[in-house]
Amino acid sequence: MNHRDTDSTASTASDPSSRARRSDADVEEIARLLPPPAHRDLPHEQYLHRKERLMRSIDHDHADARADRTGRTREGRPGARSARRLLRPALLVPVTALALGGILATGVALTNGDDAPATAATGRHDARDMRPAAALLDQISDAAGKGDALRVRDDQFAYTRSKVRGADLTSGKAVVGPLRDRESWVSQEPGPLRKLGLVRSEGETLPINAELGDTHGTPAGLGRPTYRWLSTLPTDPEKLLAYLYAEVPKSDGAERDQAVFDCIGGLLGGVTPPETAAALYRAAARIPGVTKVPTAKDVTGRTGVGIARDDTTFGARTEWVFDARDLTFLGSRSYLFKDTQYGKAGTLMSAEAVIDFAVVDKAGQTPDTRSS
Numbered sequence: 001m002n003h004r005d006t007d008s009t010a011s012t013a014s015d016p017s018s019r020a021r022r023s024d025a026d027v028e029e030i031a032r033l034l035p036p037p038a039h040r041d042l043p044h045e046q047y048l049h050r051k052e053r054l055m056r057s058i059d060h061d062h063a064d065a066r067a068d069r070t071g072r073t074r075e076g077r078p079g080a081r082s083a084r085r086l087l088r089p090a091l092l093v094p095v096t097a098l099a100l101g102g103i104l105a106t107g108v109a110l111t112n113g114d115d116a117p118a119t120a121a122t123g124r125h126d127a128r129d130m131r132p133a134a135a136l137l138d139q140i141s142d143a144a145g146k147g148d149a150l151r152v153r154d155d156q157f158a159y160t161r162s163k164v165r166g167a168d169l170t171s172g173k174a175v176v177g178p179l180r181d182r183e184s185w186v187s188q189e190p191g192p193l194r195k196l197g198l199v200r201s202e203g204e205t206l207p208i209n210a211e212l213g214d215t216h217g218t219p220a221g222l223g224r225p226t227y228r229w230l231s232t233l234p235t236d237p238e239k240l241l242a243y244l245y246a247e248v249p250k251s252d253g254a255e256r257d258q259a260v261f262d263c264i265g266g267l268l269g270g271v272t273p274p275e276t277a278a279a280l281y282r283a284a285a286r287i288p289g290v291t292k293v294p295t296a297k298d299v300t301g302r303t304g305v306g307i308a309r310d311d312t313t314f315g316a317r318t319e320w321v322f323d324a325r326d327l328t329f330l331g332s333r334s335y336l337f338k339d340t341q342y343g344k345a346g347t348l349m350s351a352e353a354v355i356d357f358a359v360v361d362k363a364g365q366t367p368d369t370r371s372s
Helices: 006-014 016-033 044-070 118-122 132-145 237-247 256-266 274-284
Strands: 157-168 180-187 195-201 204-209 291-297 303-311 316-323 329-336 348-360
Touching: 132 274, 132 291, 132 303, 237 256, 237 274, 256 274, 256 303, 256 316, 291 316
Parallel strands: none
Antiparallel strands: 157 180, 157 348, 180 195, 195 204, 291 303, 303 316, 316 329, 329 348
C-alpha cells in the first residue's frame, strides 16, 4: 500500500468522517491489489478460496470502521460479519460447492469457441474407446443416466451437505485446515439474483452474494447452475464439450483442458438432471490427459475408484472419487503432485465429500425437517 503523510494520519484520527473516507480508500486500495482474474497464478479453486478470504477480511475491516463511527464494538453489533460467497469452488462450488465451493465465473473474458479441442470438433475419438478412463467414465455415465429426474420449482433450493477441507494460501504457502462440516442452500430462481442462497459452516450461517462484478445480480448459468438451467445443456457429449470450451472463462497461463475439466467437476455431486450428468461424464472422457485411478479416497476416507487430471502448469492433480459398487459420486480433492511454491508434493489444496443432497422448499431447511 502507499505510505500516507504523518500529518494526514493524525488529522484523520481526530475526524470520524475522515476515518470513514480513509477506510473506504483502504478498501478500494486493497481491492486493486487483487490479481486480475485473467492473470491469476493459482489453480481456479485455490484462486477463489484466496479471494474469498481476502474479501471477508475487507468486510471485517469495513465493519470495524462502521463500529468506530457509532461507538459500538464489532462483537456488540448484530450482523457485523458481512458475508462473501463461500462457493466451490465451481469447483466452492471444488463449494458443490458453492461449493459451489467452486466453480463461479470470475468476470474474465469468454472464448469464441476457437479453443474447442479437435476431439470435440471432429469426433475422432469414440466415447467407448478402450482407454481405461474413458471406459470407466462410460460406466459412470450409464449409472448416472439411470437416476430419477426431479421436479424442481423455481422457488425451491438445492441443498447439499458435505465435509470439506482446504488450504489457506494467504501466507504464500499452503496451510491445510481441519475437516469441516458445510451445508449450502442454492436458490433455483433463474435470476439474476443478488442473494443466491445460504451457506452454513463452523456454526455460522451466511448469505451467498452475487458474483463479484454482477451489479444487477447473477443469472442462472455456469456461475450459478440451477436444475432448470442444467436441463437445457446439450446431452450429446460432443456438443456439450464444444459448448463448455466456448463458454468456460479463459485466463492467460491456465490450461484450457484443465479449466473445462474443473468446470465439469464443479457440476457433479449435487442436484443434476440424469441426462445432463450422463452427458457430462461422457464429455469428460474426451478431454486430453484424463486418467483412471484404480483406488481413490475422498476426504472422509471412503474408498472407491477415481478419475483424475494433472494440471502441469500449477502442479496440482484433481481427482473425482466414485463408489466402486454403484459408481455414485462421493467427492473430489485437489493436491500437489510435485513440489511448488505453495508446498511439497502431496500437499492437499482442497477436498470435499458429498454426504447428502436434496431439494427443499426454504433456505435453512434440511431433508430431515422438510415435513415439519
